[in-house]
Amino acid sequence: MDTTANKPFTHAKQLYYGLLALWFIINLFQSYFTELLHDEAYYYFYSTHLAWGYYDHPPMIALLIRLGYGLFPNELGVRLFIVLMSVAVLMMIVKMAGVKNYLLFFVFVFSIFIFQAGGFIAVPDTPLIFFATLFFYAYQKYAGKENWTNALLLILGITGMLYSKYSGVPVLFFTFVTNLKIVKRKSFWVILAISMLLMIPHLVWQINHHFISFYFFLVERSRNAYFDVMNIVNYLAGQLALMNPLIAFFLIYYALKNKAENIFNRALLANIYGVFGLGLLLSFVGPVEANWTVTAYIPLIVLAWPLIENKLRVHKALYILGGISMVLILVLRVYLVYDFMPAKGGPELKNEFHNWKKWAMEIKKIAGNRPVVFANSYQKASKYLFYAKRESFTFNYLLYRKNQFDLEGIEPKLAGKEVLFVYPERGMRLTDPMCYYLPHPDSAFIMGQWWYYSVIKHYRSYNFLPVKIEMENHAFPPSTLIRVPVEVDNPLDTALTVKQDGGDTYLAVAFTRNGKVVSYREVEDISLLRLYKKYNTILLAMTPPEPGDYHLRVCIRSGWLPPGLNSKVYKIKIRKRE
Numbered sequence: 001m002d003t004t005a006n007k008p009f010t011h012a013k014q015l016y017y018g019l020l021a022l023w024f025i026i027n028l029f030q031s032y033f034t035e036l037l038h039d040e041a042y043y044y045f046y047s048t049h050l051a052w053g054y055y056d057h058p059p060m061i062a063l064l065i066r067l068g069y070g071l072f073p074n075e076l077g078v079r080l081f082i083v084l085m086s087v088a089v090l091m092m093i094v095k096m097a098g099v100k101n102y103l104l105f106f107v108f109v110f111s112i113f114i115f116q117a118g119g120f121i122a123v124p125d126t127p128l129i130f131f132a133t134l135f136f137y138a139y140q141k142y143a144g145k146e147n148w149t150n151a152l153l154l155i156l157g158i159t160g161m162l163y164s165k166y167s168g169v170p171v172l173f174f175t176f177v178t179n180l181k182i183v184k185r186k187s188f189w190v191i192l193a194i195s196m197l198l199m200i201p202h203l204v205w206q207i208n209h210h211f212i213s214f215y216f217f218l219v220e221r222s223r224n225a226y227f228d229v230m231n232i233v234n235y236l237a238g239q240l241a242l243m244n245p246l247i248a249f250f251l252i253y254y255a256l257k258n259k260a261e262n263i264f265n266r267a268l269l270a271n272i273y274g275v276f277g278l279g280l281l282l283s284f285v286g287p288v289e290a291n292w293t294v295t296a297y298i299p300l301i302v303l304a305w306p307l308i309e310n311k312l313r314v315h316k317a318l319y320i321l322g323g324i325s326m327v328l329i330l331v332l333r334v335y336l337v338y339d340f341m342p343a344k345g346g347p348e349l350k351n352e353f354h355n356w357k358k359w360a361m362e363i364k365k366i367a368g369n370r371p372v373v374f375a376n377s378y379q380k381a382s383k384y385l386f387y388a389k390r391e392s393f394t395f396n397y398l399l400y401r402k403n404q405f406d407l408e409g410i411e412p413k414l415a416g417k418e419v420l421f422v423y424p425e426r427g428m429r430l431t432d433p434m435c436y437y438l439p440h441p442d443s444a445f446i447m448g449q450w451w452y453y454s455v456i457k458h459y460r461s462y463n464f465l466p467v468k469i470e471m472e473n474h475a476f477p478p479s480t481l482i483r484v485p486v487e488v489d490n491p492l493d494t495a496l497t498v499k500q501d502g503g504d505t506y507l508a509v510a511f512t513r514n515g516k517v518v519s520y521r522e523v524e525d526i527s528l529l530r531l532y533k534k535y536n537t538i539l540l541a542m543t544p545p546e547p548g549d550y551h552l553r554v555c556i557r558s559g560w561l562p563p564g565l566n567s568k569v570y571k572i573k574i575r576k577r578e
Helices: 013-033 038-047 060-071 075-097 102-109 113-118 125-144 148-164 166-176 180-184 186-198 200-208 212-220 229-243 248-257 263-282 290-310 312-337 356-367 378-388 410-414
Strands: 372-375 392-395 419-423 427-429 435-437 442-446 449-456 467-469 481-489 505-513 516-525 534-542 548-558 570-574
Touching (some): 013 075, 013 312, 038 060, 038 075, 038 378, 060 075, 060 125, 060 148, 075 113, 075 125, 075 290, 102 290, 102 312, 113 229, 125 148, 125 166, 125 263, 125 290, 148 166, 166 263, 166 290, 180 186, 186 200, 229 248, 229 263, 248 263, 248 290, 248 312, 263 290, 356 378, 356 419, 356 442, 356 449, 392 410, 481 505, 481 548, 505 534, 516 534
Antiparallel strands (some): 419 449, 427 435, 442 449, 467 481, 481 534, 505 516, 505 548, 548 570
């Protein structure tokens, strides 16, 4: 007996495949016509130098962009594999959740903002969502039936998550901790062993780069962290925004109402509480980006959907709220392509998606064939690289952070070359009274604002010279002169003379607290220092007058440039005088 004729249209497979195709086509067009997000341009820069790791993230996003850009050398190429992955994510969720009413499901899921963004934006979170979904899909099958097909899918999910973003680690922990009996399976240990073997290239990269990514996330990124109730508020508001406030209640209520009646559901529930709870906990010690919790949205949907589908009385509300949401999302998607907002007072997205190709071409006209150096902005350097197809670099000074541009060996290659130095202000401010001005600046009005630039005949900056702080103590009295032994290393194969056309070069000591420079002192003049492999010296620095926790950093300040980022962050405590 043919039962397909008795199925309502909302349950028809033709509708399911039609909606998937529509989603795919919409995201292809969106990808082609939308300018790159700042971070997307940065990950495109990743892809120009394929490696087993990068300063901020594992290498998956770089590989996907490289593959897509090889087919289509434009914005579509950057996002192509993200679009394909988003379709696969929906297909796996449909299987895991046992979806029958396809129309309601797609109205519901398309109303969730994180899925709209993940449909085409090429950032590490999107492959993480794909591989996390693959992991849950495989785990559901593996929990029910142990075979090598399911084991292989688990291996792909695990390694894919870890090569996408480090926030895949909590997913593994919260999943397997709910099923400790799994260790009795021989295949589990095979899965674990193969996954670890596949991660060895990335581990070797981290070892060769002194675990730079872990240092960035655990030390440098958290150096300005402190308790602020607004961090908690912003975290919670961010989660609400990613879910969509109009349907967040349905998503949360029905997911948490679903009883953990089997191993798979227990794992999903543990991930919801664990990932969101971990994010909330971290918000008590510093700001937490809303997208850190993206892996928890898969369990939310998979657990919530069966109850939503069976509650016929909520369907009408979801159709109405979902319809309103999709109209608003459609307006936003159109805006990402076509800037119809007023020239002034528009939303922050105006700075992300519009007119950057024009901006790059204007800068290119001024720069000619000169490399362009920006200050404290890997995003602008990346967008110039993508749209102008010209060499770029970012000089990062004391109030910023290092990034992938610092790992690529670009800075020493620029030494002595003529460059165009670009900044949105006349000078680079360290503190209110301390500002380092561009020499002989000119300006151009681009994208509704003035951009200042200087042609530097013989550019030299020294962030590529690492400085090691060799202090034994971490606690000192206030307003006390202390000795700071340091070692300046030369990573080049040849000797280097430290020089600058526009002034002297100094080793400086800076104390920072809560992201602000508390004290800064230039201690030793190293102009014309002939640096072979190492240079050891002792710097004298005055500790801050107020007790508390501080960060000490030793910088090289050269010529007209502000102090750079040479040493790692050194935590110290200024104790009260007894």
